[in-house]
Amino acid sequence: MASQDRVRFNVGGQTFETTSTTLANAGRDSMLGALLDESWSPAQPEYFLDRNPACFAVLLDLLRTGGLHIPNSLPEKLVYREAAFYGLLDHVRAAKWGGFDGNRLRLNESVSGRAPGDGTAVRAAPDGGCCVAHGSVVHVYNWMLEERRPISLDYQQVNDVGYIDSDSIVLTARERLGKGDGGMGVFSAATGDLLHRFRVEHSSQQKSFTAGALSLSDDRRIFASCKGRLNEYGIGVWDRNTGEQVDFFYEPPGCSLGDADKLQWLPSNNCLMVATLFPRTDNCFIGLLDFRSKTIPWSWSDAGMALTLEDKRVLHAIAMEDGHSICVINQYDDLGFIDLRLNGLATGVRWSSRSKLMNRKVPSEESCYPKLATHNGQLFSCMNDSISVFSGSDFVLTSTLRRSYGGSICDFSIGGERLFALHNEENVFDVWESPPPPII
Secondary structure, three states: OOOOOEEEEEEOOEEEEEEHHHHHOOOOOOHHHHOOOOOOOOOOOOEEEOOOHHHHHHHHHHHHHOOOOOOOOOOHHHHHHHHHHHOOHHHHHHHHOOOOOHHHOEEEEEEEOOOOOOEEEEEEOOOOOEEEEEOOEEEEEOOOOOEOOOEEOOOOOEEEEEEEEOOEEEEEEOOOOOOOOEEEEEEEOOOOOEEEEEOEEEOOEEEOEEEEEEEEOOOOEEEEEEEEOOOOOEEEEEEOOOOOEEEEEEOOOOOOOOOOOEEEEEOOOOEEEEEEOOOOOOOOEEEEEEOOOOEEEEEEEOOOOOOOOOOOOEEEEEEOOOOOEEEEEEOOOOEEEEEOOOOHHHOOOEEEOOOOOOOOOOOOOOOOOOEEEEEOOEEEEEEOOEEEEEEOOOOEEEEEEEOOOOOOEEEEEEEOOEEEEEEOOOOEEEEEEOOOOOOO
16 A cells, blocks of 8 residues: 555544554554555555544544644544544554653643542542542542542552552551451452452462552552561562562661551562651661572661751652652651762761742641652652642742642642642542643
């Protein structure tokens, strides 16, 4: 088929003509792009598709121009459904919002939840959807922000949640006394059904346990902090494919691994960062776990320091993308950095006055502990009702994301080219997107 050959479609009784060049923009993995492969689909004078012609016109124009223009008379979700049929959802998402840039984010939508306050966590899905944990229930939303069937744990407290992929959600739960439940499981994002439950074994015996913080690695391992009834305190490791436990890092003296607030796999260091922070424990501990040697080659703690209530306490931590430092934040919303290339016990936190955040707390508003995240070289920090964006090698404050209601932000998550921010008081989460670049 020549590159400029005409191709004719009859879609729902309406005729469309285009070229093979336009169809090639759909990609060979799409239904329309596959028509160019004569070994799969012999050339025909006309292809008949029993689909919606108005939606086809919108999608054909998207392939021609790169822009998505949906008439007011045409429901957006109908276009998305047809895009899924043709294999063009990625094209539609790319046209709706551009590549993620914290300095170009705009509030796209605010979604009200059904549970009253006290949100545990919000997590972004790889495809632009999200899930929100409230107590013993996880509410799941697809990328069109339609709510799916929720995941319910029958009154077990959800501690953490994350996406294995767009179709599977892993969550951790607290063990109830005398119930033998808790632990960790994988659920279907579409139906909420339990797909697999992860077990912990010690001395060839299965043990009930409370699972806390989660982290996933690129080599398909799942890490979780664990607390059992006897000596099962530490970090468990499971294979995502088989669901089998493959390792366990037992908690050494002076390191509260089972109570960890934050886990983060560092591929450049081949280690797992574990952070146990105030106020869960009186002293803050941050360490790198090497599962190959079962050692902690680097650690930092404020134990032994004479701290008062007015001193700076580390409330959250995240390893930077270059793998050279860890960023922390305290109760005054100051940012600090700890150099991983130095002995953690011999170095302190380098607090950055240039990155100091403005305190905008409303006196009557309930406070939430600050959180940190990194994405594409930018650093993000939530405080009270806003999220600050820091850019450049020195992480200078460059943007602030804020809305007018919903109370303090208790958690936020970045993924699928979106940022989701969960508010504490009104059980509302905001969806922030970067607009697509202009089409010239």
